[in-house]
Amino acid sequence: MEEEEEEKIMPLRPDLQGPLEIPPNEHRLQYVWNLWYSNRSTKRNYDQNLRQICRFGTVEGFWRCYQWLKRPSYLSLQSIYHLFKEGIKPMWEFPSNINGGTWKLWVRKGVIDRCWENLLLAVVGEQFDVGDEICGIVVCVRNQEDTLSIWNKTASDQRLVEGIRKKLVEVLQLPSNTLMEYKSHTQAMKETFPGHKTFPQKHL
């Protein structure tokens, strides 16, 4: 039986668009963040698979969202959480990401929840201290080792990229032999879609 085309457009939540009201009695964050969920085991396209789950701009708002979501180790295989700044979609071809890249690291199952939480706290709390460079972070639940990624805007700035790596090691308290890899989105796209020379322009 042929798969039906279920959703043509990325399910942006109408109630999570527009300016976010910051309650005056809460602790405002430097940025407003959106959390997305997707699962790679479905046959739908990447962008059709993304679901915007929640949005927050305060410390309290972060916890309100986070405490009602399952930790990565409780998710099904191929599940992905994406936390991105307001206005940035978790897609390589999105304008803020197009010249960017990703640090990716492989984490043992037993520590993924704590690593993800530490990364969340550091990013939301603005601990990376690299201006506007951070776009978002991703955790992907996989068969063997799970992966964490951090996306930044400028893949060509080696000093900056190295600074992010050092902070990652510090925040996650990683052993020095942890497998880490930096790749520009352009490179990643070439490897994933060998025929394509430019990013697809749809859905922007």
Add this chain to the structure above:
Amino acid sequence: MSASPAARQAVSQGIPMSRRININHESELPNDLSSTPGGSLFSTTPGGTRVYYDRNFMLSMRNSPLARTPPTNLPSIPGVTVPDNRPAKPDSRKSRDSDEDAKRLSAIDATAAAPAKDEDEQFQIEL
């Protein structure tokens, strides 16, 4: 011998240093913070104040009443959101009708509550 103007300029334009402040209460936020339509903060001085929160502060807010309130518009996604996201106080969950839900909730609570007990506790990494 002298560096070209372009090179000197490059040297002088590092990543702008910003001031790091610990905010423990809203009242400590500077008065000159404003918000952009997207909700982000900026200060009146270029490269000036940004809002930082360290891990300990973030964790200390975890169990504040505002942080424990269930979000108003979290969708219910099986396998992703906590099974029952209706308003519930953490200590009232034990008396849930459904044993299954209670078990799953307490399992998640255990994960969520662990770091709050000892904020400095870190996981062990086997080398």
